[in-house]
Amino acid sequence: MKLTDEASIFGQYILGKSIDxxxxxxxxxxxxxxxxxxxxxxxxxxxxxxxxxxxxxxxxALALLGRRSxxxxxxxxxxxxxxxxxxxxxxxxxxxxxxxxxxxxxxVALRAVASAAAGCLLLPFLK
Amino acid sequence: MTSDFVVVxxxxxxxxxxQTLVESGxxxxxLDAGRHDTTYSSLIxxxxxxxxxxxxxxxxxxxxxxxxxxxxxxxxxxxSQLTPPRRHVIDAVDRFLPIRSSDFTPLQxxxxxxxxxxxxxxxxxxxxxxxxxxxxxxREMEAAYQVIASRIGISGADDDVRPFTTADLRDIQPPLxxxxxxxYVLERYKKRRARLHARGFYMGRPALALLSQPxxxxxxxxxxxxxxxxxxxxxxxxxxxxxxxxxxxSRFSYISNVFVTHFTETDDGVSVYCFDMQTLQQRILxxxxxxLAAGVxxxxxxxxxxxxxxxVRLPLLCNPYTYIPCIVPARLGKSMPAQDMSLAQLALxxxxxxxxxxxxxxxxxxxxxxxxxxxxxxxxxxxxxxxILLQYLMSSLLIVGVHHPDGYSTDKYVTLEPDxxxxxxxxxxxxxxxxxxxxxxxxSRIREYVRALRVVGALAIKIVKxxxxxxxxxxxxxxxxxxxxxxxxxxxxxxxxxxxxxxxDGSGFKYLPAKGLTLSLMANSHIVARNALSSVVxx
Numbered sequence: 001m002k003l004t005d006e007a008s009i010f011g012q013y014i015l016g017k018s019i020d021x022x023x024x025x026x027x028x029x030x031x032x033x034x035x036x037x038x039x040x041x042x043x044x045x046x047x048x049x050x051x052x053x054x055x056x057x058x059x060x061a062l063a064l065l066g067r068r069s070x071x072x073x074x075x076x077x078x079x080x081x082x083x084x085x086x087x088x089x090x091x092x093x094x095x096x097x098x099x100x101x102x103x104x105x106x107x108v109a110l111r112a113v114a115s116a117a118a119g120c121l122l123l124p125f126l127k
Numbered sequence: 128m129t130s131d132f133v134v135v136x137x138x139x140x141x142x143x144x145x146q147t148l149v150e151s152g153x154x155x156x157x158l159d160a161g162r163h164d165t166t167y168s169s170l171i172x173x174x175x176x177x178x179x180x181x182x183x184x185x186x187x188x189x190x191x192x193x194x195x196x197x198x199x200x201x202x203x204x205x206x207s208q209l210t211p212p213r214r215h216v217i218d219a220v221d222r223f224l225p226i227r228s229s230d231f232t233p234l235q236x237x238x239x240x241x242x243x244x245x246x247x248x249x250x251x252x253x254x255x256x257x258x259x260x261x262x263x264x265x266r267e268m269e270a271a272y273q274v275i276a277s278r279i280g281i282s283g284a285d286d287d288v289r290p291f292t293t294a295d296l297r298d299i300q301p302p303l304x305x306x307x308x309x310x311y312v313l314e315r316y317k318k319r320r321a322r323l324h325a326r327g328f329y330m331g332r333p334a335l336a337l338l339s340q341p342x343x344x345x346x347x348x349x350x351x352x353x354x355x356x357x358x359x360x361x362x363x364x365x366x367x368x369x370x371x372x373x374x375x376x377s378r379f380s381y382i383s384n385v386f387v388t389h390f391t392e393t394d395d396g397v398s399v400y401c402f403d404m405q406t407l408q409q410r411i412l413x414x415x416x417x418x419l420a421a422g423v424x425x426x427x428x429x430x431x432x433x434x435x436x437x438x439v440r441l442p443l444l445c446n447p448y449t450y451i452p453c454i455v456p457a458r459l460g461k462s463m464p465a466q467d468m469s470l471a472q473l474a475l476x477x478x479x480x481x482x483x484x485x486x487x488x489x490x491x492x493x494x495x496x497x498x499x500x501x502x503x504x505x506x507x508x509x510x511x512x513x514x515i516l517l518q519y520l521m522s523s524l525l526i527v528g529v530h531h532p533d534g535y536s537t538d539k540y541v542t543l544e545p546d547x548x549x550x551x552x553x554x555x556x557x558x559x560x561x562x563x564x565x566x567x568x569x570x571s572r573i574r575e576y577v578r579a580l581r582v583v584g585a586l587a588i589k590i591v592k593x594x595x596x597x598x599x600x601x602x603x604x605x606x607x608x609x610x611x612x613x614x615x616x617x618x619x620x621x622x623x624x625x626x627x628x629x630x631x632d633g634s635g636f637k638y639l640p641a642k643g644l645t646l647s648l649m650a651n652s653h654i655v656a657r658n659a660l661s662s663v664v665x666x
Contacts, residue, residue, distance in 0.1 A: 014511055026187060030195045060509035067504075075510040077198055080500035084187035089180040092499040092514065094521040097460035105519050112512035119509075 001049045003028050009048075010078045013055045015091055019082060026081045031074065041070035044126050054122065060112060061119025130156045130380070131663065133399050133414040135387045135429070136632070137161065138241020139645050140652035141420035142369040143275065144631045145379065147656035148418075153663075154378045156412065157370070158401060160237035161383025162219060166193065167212035173359060175351035176496045177465045189356055190498060197498070208497070209245060210355045216245045223386055223404065224425060225546055225554035231445070233557070233596040235424055239383070240366035242422065242599060243645070248354075248363055248470055249490055250281050250334040251642035252294045256483035260534075260638035262607030263651060264618060271650035272296060279364040279649075280342040283334030287320070291476045291486065291642065292334035300339045302332045303348055306493050308458045308525055309472035315583040327479040328579045333471045333490060336364040336646075352469040352496040385410065388551055389432035390417055392625050407550055416663045419622075420631040420652060423601040427541050427634065428555055430605060430622065434613060437543035437553060441614060444539065444603035444639040445559060447531040447569050449592055451576065453585035458523035469496035475527070476642075477575060485532055487572050488641040494524040525585050529576055530598055530641040531569050536562050541604060559595045600644050602633035619662070620655030627663060631655040 007027040011019030037045060044062075048055045048071060062069045082088040134145045137159040148155045167189045172179060179186060191197045192211035209216060216238045224235045236242045252272050258265040276296045283293050284302040293299050305313070316323060316330040323330070337354070338347045345368075346360030358365055373379040387401040397417040402409045419426045423443075431437045470492070477487035494502070499517055506513040538560035546554035561569065577587045605622065608615035613624040616635040622628045631652040633644060640647075 014514065016511075030198065033195060056509045056511055059511070063507045063509060063513075072510075076500055076504050077195070079503055079510055079514065080191055080198055080498065081187065083498055083500055084190040086181050086184055086186070092518060093177065093180060094461070094463050094518060096462040097519060099460075101460055101519070105516060108512045108515045112508040112516070115509055115512075116507075 001046070003031060006045075006049055006074070007078060009052060010055070010075055011082065013052070014075065014079055015082060015088060020085070020087055023081050023085055023088070027078050030077045030081065034073065034077075037070045040127055044069065044071050045074065047126055054119075056115040057119035057122055059119070060116030061123045064116060065120070065123070129396065129413040129415070130154050131414065132156070132416050132418060132659065133158060133397070133412055134418045134420055134631075135399070136241060136419070136421040136425070137239050137366055137370050137381075138236070138420065138422060139243040139246065139366050140632045140648050141241070142243075142366040142373070143649045143652040144418050144420050144656040145373055146278070146369055147653050148660060149373055149376050149379050151657075151660050152378070153660060156380045156382060156414065157373075158385050158387055158399065158412070159239060159381065159383050160219070160223070160386055160404060161381075162215050162238045163367075164212055164215040168357065171212065171353065171357045175349070175465050176353055176469070177463070208355070212356050213245045216242065219404070223550060224428075225549050226557060227544065227554055228557040228559070231557040231559040231596045232594050233424060233445075233601060234599045235422065239370065243366040246336075246365070246645055247490070247643070248336040249474070249643035250276075250283070250336055250646040251292050251488070252296065253640050253642060253647050254483035254486070257486070257638070257640040257642070260484060261640065262618065262635060262637040263647070264654070267654050268647070268650050269295075271653045272646065274653055275646060275649045278369075279336050280338045280345065281334050281336055282339040284332035286331035287329045288331030288333070288474045288476055291329065291488070292331075292474065299334065300342075303335070303337065303339050303350065303468055305332065305472045306464065306467045306495065307461065308455050308493055308523060309491065311455060311457055312491070312525070312583045312585055313473060319582050323579060323582060326575065326579060327477050327481060329476045329478065330473060330583065333474040335470055337468065337470060338362045348468055350466040350468050352467050354469050355496055386550070387421065387429055389429055390628060391433070392628060397627055402550070416627040416629065416659050418629045418631050418656065418659055423604055423632055423634050424541065424555060426630055426632055427604040428543060428551070428553070430614070430630075431543045432551075432553070434624065439614060440540040440542045441604040442535050442539060442606065443541050443557065443559060443601065444533045444535065444636065445596060446533050446598040446600040446639055446641055447561065447565070447595065448598035449529045449531075449569070449573050449590060451527040451529065451573070451580065451587045452589050452591070453525045453527060453580055453587050454520060455523045455525060455585050457584060460519055461522040463493075463495060463522050467493070467495060469493070475576070475579065477572060477579070479572075479575065486641055487529060487531055487576070488643065489527050489529045489576060492526045492528070494521055494526060527576065527580060527585070529573065530600065530643075531572055532641045533639040535603065535637070536565060538562065600639060602636035602639045602644065605630055605634040606637045607635040619658035620651070621658070621662070629655050629659045
């Protein structure tokens, strides 16, 4: 799969929306400076791109077990690029939230834990 | 070429020494590597951090770097807080200042302004007990503190931490406003002051070399929160400001792109050996008096080479450093004001023994003008959900950086060893290990800090040890001594075994208080420069 598609899929995963061409181009430039994606790391990225439902799970599992993995690095790189764009910075800057937003936060936290647990089960099958 | 004085280094100590000498009528040549930013400073618009984020389409260049420098560090490490416009501070260091160490990661600099270009601007005076332990002459130091404070401009408050920050210094400008989380914590502290004092904790506004009022053509802080990125309005004092002013004086010469390796001394003066950093061609400059202000680690290299015994072990001091990310639950889900500065909001000192010695220093920062992805990288959750959670937590997040004092022990030293790859053919070997007693004191102090922070409404979520060297406070390689022994300094700053070579950085400090040392380094440098002046009779 092309890196432009990868940027688009990862952007959709991080922000839940499509990302612009400039951010995609910056992602390609940043990835070109990264070490080559080979071996198991490459297999994990490839699996995520083919099965988008698995990105959150494997990302969560690798946040615990493999922070330097290619998938984690690439997601953080794209998050940084999006954060440094006026189009998406509001998704990263603090905003005022109502008291009831705490329930959303609780749900998100539980989802994160559950997806990491599922990812830990899935990870050993990817080689 | 022969001059009265050669000053090596343009950092906080070099610039102060040069200014003191020039103001006294001496001619000074400053030798400096002089690396500086040529890429980013012109890209950063005037304005505040939050507004620029929503409007500036070029922000990715100075936030991430043209080569994505901000993304390079995979883990918490010394210098990881350097934003792309500050990365020149460590430019060329790996090549010219190589180090081998398994337990110490220092930050060194070849920049114009040295490490002072990335200084957090915190100002503290040492207590008399601390000065005695460090080997500093307290009467002269107290006068010198005032000279430096008047030169650089300091803002601060008259509150519980004043004895630790500006003490009796005059002409202190009013403090800058602090943000809502810091205000909340400070109010909690005031209500629980007696309880915290009984535990030895004192909280207040830090004194900062950041102007709140105009001074000498410099502007007060615009509260834009861009202090990690630019020196807008020169409201923050940086050594390059002093060097730039000196360059308009005919008695001052600034030579950049040179790397000083060693010295020799004869009856009629000092020869300073250096090389051009591009061609590696050697140069020799003659002077009547040499003042080394290259920073503790670089000065130790020059002295070890100068005395011709590179394998001698020199002792080393460095403040152990821990930081504690905290959540202030009362501030969850709040927005952050557009106008605020991004430097230390509060200071929390721990004087457990109530004896003016063995004092811990905590500086409290909001996570305001650094990017969220740095936290995403450290969070053990998937990126999508961590973004949502951290966005919610960010306004309630405080980072407490705790410095611990340091004294000599056997496993802390530096020495030079051969390195054929290096332009100087050597590299610095550094060993730095705390003994069991020191480890226990650091751990105990951190527990005390965590408890005190809880009392003021800040809950610690993690204790991070970024590794030795991360405090960027180094000292003690050439301790002050009353005996004329090599590898020590006279109290005047003169290098024992020489007549006209002085050391103006922190190499002489025999004890390193936890308090931010830059103000004390500058005060000591002023004293050393005056001592050097009096020993070299003007022609």
